[in-house]
Amino acid sequence: xxxxxxxxxxxxxxxxxxxxxxxxxxxxxxxxxxxxxxxxxxxxxxxxxxxxxxxxxxxxxxxxxxxxxxxxxxxxxxxxxxxxxxxxxxxxxxxxxxxxxxxxxxxxxxxxxxxxxxxxxxxxxxxxxxxxxxxxxxxxxxxxxxxxxxxxxxxxxxxxxxxxxxxxxxxxxxxxxxxxxxxxxxxxxxxxxxxxxxxxxxxxxxxxxxxxxxxxxxxxxxxxxxxxxxxxxxxxxxxxxxxxxxxxxxxxxxxxxxxxxxxxxxxxxxxxxxxxxxxxxxxxxxxxxxxxxxxxxxxxxxxxxxxxxxxxxxxxxxxxxxxxxxx
Amino acid sequence: xxxxxxxxxxxxxxxxxxxxxxxxxxxxxxxxxxxxxxxxxxxxxxxxxxxxxxxxxxxxxxxxxxxxxxxxxxxxxxxxxxxxxxxxxxxxxxxxxxxxxxxxxxxxxxxxxxxxxxxxxxxxxxxxxxxxxxxxxxxxxxxxxxxxxxxxxxxxxxxxxxxxxxxxxxxxxxxxxxxxxxxxxxxxxxxxxxxxxxxxxxxxxxxxxxxxxxxxxxxxxxxxxxxxxxxxxxxxxxxxxxxxxxxxxxxxxxxxxxxxxxxxxxxxxxxxxxxxxxxxxxxxxxxxxxxxxxxxxxxxxxxxxxxxxxxxxxxxxxxxxxxxxxxxxxxxxxxxxxxxxxxxxxxxxxxxxxxxxxxxxxxxxxxxxxxxxxxxxxxxxxxxxxxxxxxxxxxxxxxxxxxxxxxxxxxxxxxxxxxxxxxxxxxxxxxxxxxxxxxxxxxxxxxxxxxxxxxxxxxxxxxxxxxxxxxxxxxxxxxxxxxxxxxxxxxxxxxxxxxxxxxxxxxxxxxxxxxxxxx
Numbered sequence: 101x102x103x104x105x106x107x108x109x110x111x112x113x114x115x116x117x118x119x120x121x122x123x124x125x126x127x128x129x130x131x132x133x134x135x136x137x138x139x140x141x142x143x144x145x146x147x148x149x150x151x152x153x154x155x156x157x158x159x160x161x162x163x164x165x166x167x168x169x170x171x172x173x174x175x176x177x178x179x180x181x182x183x184x185x186x187x188x189x190x191x192x193x194x195x196x197x198x199x200x201x202x203x204x205x206x207x208x209x210x211x212x213x214x215x216x217x218x219x220x221x222x223x224x225x226x227x228x229x230x231x232x233x234x235x236x237x238x239x240x241x242x243x244x245x246x247x248x249x250x251x252x253x254x255x256x257x258x259x260x261x262x263x264x265x266x267x268x269x270x271x272x273x274x275x276x277x278x279x280x281x282x283x284x285x286x287x288x289x290x291x292x293x294x295x296x297x298x299x300x301x302x303x304x305x306x307x308x309x310x311x312x313x314x315x316x317x318x319x320x321x322x323x324x325x326x327x328x329x330x331x332x333x334x335x336x337x338x339x340x341x342x343x344x345x346x347x348x349x350x351x352x353x354x355x356x357x358x359x360x361x362x363x364x365x366x367x368x369x370x371x372x373x374x375x376x377x378x379x380x381x382x383x384x385x386x387x388x389x390x391x392x393x394x395x396x397x398x399x400x401x402x403x404x405x406x407x408x409x410x411x412x413x414x415x416x417x418x419x420x421x422x423x424x425x426x427x
Numbered sequence: 428x429x430x431x432x433x434x435x436x437x438x439x440x441x442x443x444x445x446x447x448x449x450x451x452x453x454x455x456x457x458x459x460x461x462x463x464x465x466x467x468x469x470x471x472x473x474x475x476x477x478x479x480x481x482x483x484x485x486x487x488x489x490x491x492x493x494x495x496x497x498x499x500x501x502x503x504x505x506x507x508x509x510x511x512x513x514x515x516x517x518x519x520x521x522x523x524x525x526x527x528x529x530x531x532x533x534x535x536x537x538x539x540x541x542x543x544x545x546x547x548x549x550x551x552x553x554x555x556x557x558x559x560x561x562x563x564x565x566x567x568x569x570x571x572x573x574x575x576x577x578x579x580x581x582x583x584x585x586x587x588x589x590x591x592x593x594x595x596x597x598x599x600x601x602x603x604x605x606x607x608x609x610x611x612x613x614x615x616x617x618x619x620x621x622x623x624x625x626x627x628x629x630x631x632x633x634x635x636x637x638x639x640x641x642x643x644x645x646x647x648x649x650x651x652x653x654x655x656x657x658x659x660x661x662x663x664x665x666x667x668x669x670x671x672x673x674x675x676x677x678x679x680x681x682x683x684x685x686x687x688x689x690x691x692x693x694x695x696x697x698x699x700x701x702x703x704x705x706x707x708x709x710x711x712x713x714x715x716x717x718x719x720x721x722x723x724x725x726x727x728x729x730x731x732x733x734x735x736x737x738x739x740x741x742x743x744x745x746x747x748x749x750x751x752x753x754x755x756x757x758x759x760x761x762x763x764x765x766x767x768x769x770x771x772x773x774x775x776x777x778x779x780x781x782x783x784x785x786x787x788x789x790x791x792x793x794x795x796x797x798x799x800x801x802x803x804x805x806x807x808x809x810x811x812x813x814x815x816x817x818x819x820x821x822x823x824x825x826x827x828x829x830x831x832x833x834x835x836x837x838x839x840x841x842x843x844x845x846x847x848x849x850x851x852x853x854x855x856x857x858x859x860x861x862x863x864x865x866x867x868x869x870x871x872x873x874x875x876x877x878x879x880x881x882x883x884x885x886x887x888x889x890x891x892x893x894x895x896x897x898x899x900x901x902x903x904x905x906x907x908x909x910x911x912x913x914x915x916x917x918x919x920x921x922x923x924x925x926x927x928x929x930x931x932x933x934x935x936x937x938x939x940x941x942x943x944x945x946x
Contacts, residue, residue: 136822142468144825144864145477151862153551160605188468189626190610200627258662270662276629276650277458374654374663376627384465384655389822 109410116406123402124178124395128171131391137163138187138389161187174395183399184392186385193396197378203273204377207369208362210293211301216355218301219308220348226309227316227347228339238309245306254299254372261295268294271374296373300366304358308351315347322346348419356412360405364397455645457944459925461671461935462660463630463651470621470630471610472592473541474549478936481589482673483630483651486938487528488615489593491519491538492586494932496699498755498844500583501931504533504593504616504639505571514578514887521569525639527595528614528621535565540596549604556585556848559885578887581845587700587933590843618644618940628653638940645943657793661685670925670944673935674698674917679795682740685920692923695742695916697934702751702849703917705839707803707910708828712870716785716834720778722907725835726764727771728810734802735913738795742918746911748904749850753914754842756883756896761904771810780811788817790837791824799912800837828864839915840865844932846896847884854908855880871908 139157158164162173177184183193226238245253262270269275269292280288319325320343328338358365367379378397385393417423463482469475472484491505500508505519525533543563546553559579564572575582585591593616598609613621616639619632630651634644652669654660661681663669665688674695677685686693707725715721731745744752747761787807789800804814814835819827827833842849852858852865856872876899883895919935921928924945931937 134822135819136824136826140825140829140864141822142477144821145468145479150551150555151860152554154862190469190606196626203627255658258659262666263662266666270666270668271654271659272628272652274628276460276652277631277648371655372659374628374652374656374659376625376653380627380655387821 109414112410112413116410119406120399120402124175124399125171127395127398128174131389131394132167134389136389138391139163141388142188157187174392178399183396186393187390188385188388188393193392196381196393197396197400200376200378200381201363203375204363204366204370204379206289207293207296207300207375207377208366210297211304211366212355212358212362214297215301215304215358216308216351219305220312220344220351222305223309223312224316224339224344226313227320227343228335230317230320235313239313242306242309242313245302246310248302250299250303250368251372253302254295254369257295257299258372268292270295273376296366296369296375299372300369307354311351311354312347315350316343319343319347345419349416352412352415352419356408356415359411360408361401363404364401453645453926453941453943454946455943456647457645457946459646459649459671459939459942459944460669461649461651462654462663462669462673462676464653464660464673464676465655466627466653467630469610470613470624472589472613473545473594474605474610476550476552476589481933481936483632484592484613484615485588485617485933485936486619486632486649486940487613487617487621488588489617489938490586490588490591491521491593492583493937494584494587494700494844496696496932498584498699498932500586503588505586508583510583514582515575517573517575517582519571519573521571522639523569525616526637527597527616528635529595529598530637531595531597533593533595533616534568535571536568537593537596538571539563539565540600541594542591545594545599545604546591550590552848553585553590556581577885579847579885580883580887580889580892581843581847584844584848588938589933589936618938619646619649622648640940644938644940646939649939657681664920667922670922671928671935672920674919677920678793679738679740682742682918682920686918690923691920692925693918693920694929695918697919697929697932697937698915698917699753700844700932701841702753702844703839703841703915704746704749704751704850705837705912705915706746707912708833708836708838708869709907709909710831710834710869711908712831713834715778715780715783718778718780719906720774721780722910723764724771724774724778724780724810725807725812725910726907727767727774728806728812729803729910729912730766730806731912732766734799738799738802739913739915742916743913744916746914748900748911749854750846750896750900751842751914754850755845755889756893758897758900761900764904768806768810775811782811782813784813784815785834786817787814788819788824788827788833788836791819791821796837825864828868829862831861831868831870835910837912838864838868847880851880851884854903869908871906873902873906876902876906 138161139154142157143154162170186193186196189196222238226235229235258270261268273289273292275288325338325342328342363378364382366377367383369375370377370380371383382394382397463479465479467479467483470480470484470487472480472488489504491503492500493503495501504522504525506522508517508519510517521535527533547557559575559577560573561576562574566572595614598614599607618635618638620635622631622633624630631648633648634646638644654663657678660672661677664672664685685691709716709722709725711717735741735743735745747763750757787800787804790796807814828836840849840853853867854871855867855877858867859870859872860866879895879899883892883899886892886895919929926943926945927941930941
C-alpha cells in the first residue's frame, strides 16, 4: 500500500470523526423534538404520579437543566467516551450496548455472510443459465423474497418450523435454564440462530442474486469476455475469472450498505424472535424516550456506517486495481 | 332405567374424581416459565411501581398483609393487627422468624424505615395516603404502631406488596436510594430469591430455603421471559416453552385460540385489588364537550356491549359509573346509560349541536385499543358526531393528555380496592393540573363532588362512607365527566398442570409462593 493511500485513509478517518460529531449534535436535537419526555413515560407505567415524582426523575436525569447545558454535558462526556447513564435501567449506556452487541453481531454477521455468499452464487447460476428454466425459477424466487415483508416472513417461518414441525426454537438466543457449556452451547445457539438469520438474510440474498445476475449478464456481453471465450478458455474460468470479478463492483457497493446496517438494521427480526440484541434495545428506547441510550445506539451505528464506507472503498481497489484511493 | 341412572351417576362422578385427583396434595419442585411484558426497568419495587416490576418483584419483596379475592386482609409479614375503637390507632404484630435474603432478621425497625423514610420519599401513590398518618413507631422489635391524624377508611387496604413493600433498613439507610447498588440485586423477604437477570432475555429467581412460611414455596425456580412481540408470545405458549401468560400479555383476538388448546386453563381472577376501569376522556373545557348533554349523548351513543363481546371476547363488565363493581362502596342502583342512539340524537338536538367535528385519540396500547377507537368512531358517527382520528405513540399520548391537547381519548386506571385510593383522583378539582396524564385530565370541577369525596375518605365507620359515596356516584353519573366504558378483565392463560397460580386479589403480581406444578 502506498504512502498516498495511507494518507487518504487517515484523511477519511478525520473527516469521519467530524461527520460523527455533527451527527451526534443533530441527533441530540432530533430526539428532543419528539413529543413527550422520559420522566412521564416512566411515571406512566406506574399509572400514577404526582409532580414531585416527575420532578425527582427529571433532576435525576439532568432534564431540568437548560437545553444548551444538556448538550454541553452530553458532548463533553462523549469526547471522553462516556455516553452517560440509561434512564430506565440505570446502567452506563456503553456497558448496556456492549452487553447486547455480541448478540446482534452474531445475528447480522451470520445473515450478512449467508446472504452475500448465497446471493452471489445463485446470481451466477442464474446468469450462466440465462433464459433457461433455472434462471426463471431463481428470478421469480428472488422477486418473491425481495417483495415479502420481513415481519410476515418471520411469523410464517415460526409457524412452520416451530409450531407445526417443532424443529426449531421460536424465540430467544439460548435455551433458558439449560446451562449448556462448550459444544452443546454452540449447537444450542446455532439452532436458535437459524430462523432469525434466515429471515434477516433472505431479503439481501434476493437483492444480491438479482444484482449479480444482471451485472453478470451485462459484463458477459463485453468484448474481453468474447476474447477470452475465443481463445478457448474453459467456460467456468471465463465466468469466475473474467465475468464475475468485473460484475462484482455493484455487489460490493450494496454489501457495504448492508454491513453499515449491521447494528441497527435488525429491529424487526430481533423483536419477533426475542433476540436480545441492539436493534430491540433501540426500538424500546425510542418508545421510552430514553435519550441517552438512544443517542448511544445512534452514535455507534453511525460510526459503523462511516467505517464500512471506508472499508468498501478499500475493497473496491482490491477488486478492481484500476481504482485508486486518492483525493 | 336403572342402568341409565347408573350410567348418569358414573358420568357425573367421573369428572368429579378427576378434579379430586388434581386437587390432591401439592408436590414440591419444578420450574415455572412466565412471560413478563414489557421488560421491567428495575426490580426495586419500592422505587418502581409499574406492573412488570411488581409481577417479578412481588415474589422477592413482601408487604405486611395480603388480600384475598374479597379484599379481606390476610397475614403475611404481620401475623395479627388491631385498631382502636375510633379507627385512629393501628397496631401490627410481626412474625418473629422472618429473615432477609442475606440472612439478617426482619424487625419493626425495617417497617418504620420502609414506610416513614424510604417509601415516603420514593412512592408517590403511598405518599398521598401517608398524609393521614401522624406517626409510625416501634415499641418493641416485633410491634409497629401507626397513629393516624383522623380515621382514614382505606388505611387497612394499603399493606399489599406493591403499595407498601418492606425494604431492608440495613442496606438502604443513609444511602441514595435511587443509586444504591442493591437495586440491581434486590434483597427481600419473599419466597423466591433473585438470581440473575439477562437483560433482554429473562429474569431468574430461585427458591428461598429459609422462607418464613412452613412448607413454602413449592416451586424450585421461576423464569420470567422477555418476548417483545405479542404474536411471538402466543407462539411461545403454544409450543409449551411458556406456562403462564399473565393477563394482557397477548392480543385479545388470540385469546380464544390459546384457551382452546389442550391443557390450557384460563382465569380472570386476580385483578380484584386493581379492578382496572376503562373510560373515554372527554375534555370538559371545550365546546361541544363542555355541554353536559353532549357528554350524555356520547354515553347513549356507544354500544359498549358490542365492544365487550367483539373486542374483549366477552370478558369484562359494562361500567355503570366511576366506581367498579369490584371496589368497595359501589352503588348497584345507579341508572344505566343503555345503548340508545335515538336518545343521543335527541340530546344533541336539544343542545343545538352544530356538527363541530371532535378529535379522537386512541390509546397506543396495542391493537384492541385501536379497534375500540374505530368502533366508537362509528357509534358517534351514527348519531351525527364526526370525529378525526389522532395518531400518537405512548410518549406523545402522555404529552397530549397532560397538556390537555385533546377532545376525546382513552384511559384505564387501577382502583386499589377503595374509591379514596383509586377513584377520587380522577374527579376532584384539586387534581386539575397540567403535566400529568393521571389526574383530573378532563377538567371537571364540582364543589359538591369535591366535598363528598373529601368527607367520605375520613368518615367513620364504613356505613357513613357508603352513604357519601352513593351520593357522589349519583352526581357523577348525572354529569358524565368522563365516558365510562368497561370494567376490564385481563384473563390469565396458563398450562393446567400449574395449580394455585392465582391466590390473592393481586393475582400474578403476588408471589407464586403457594403455586405448584403437577409432576
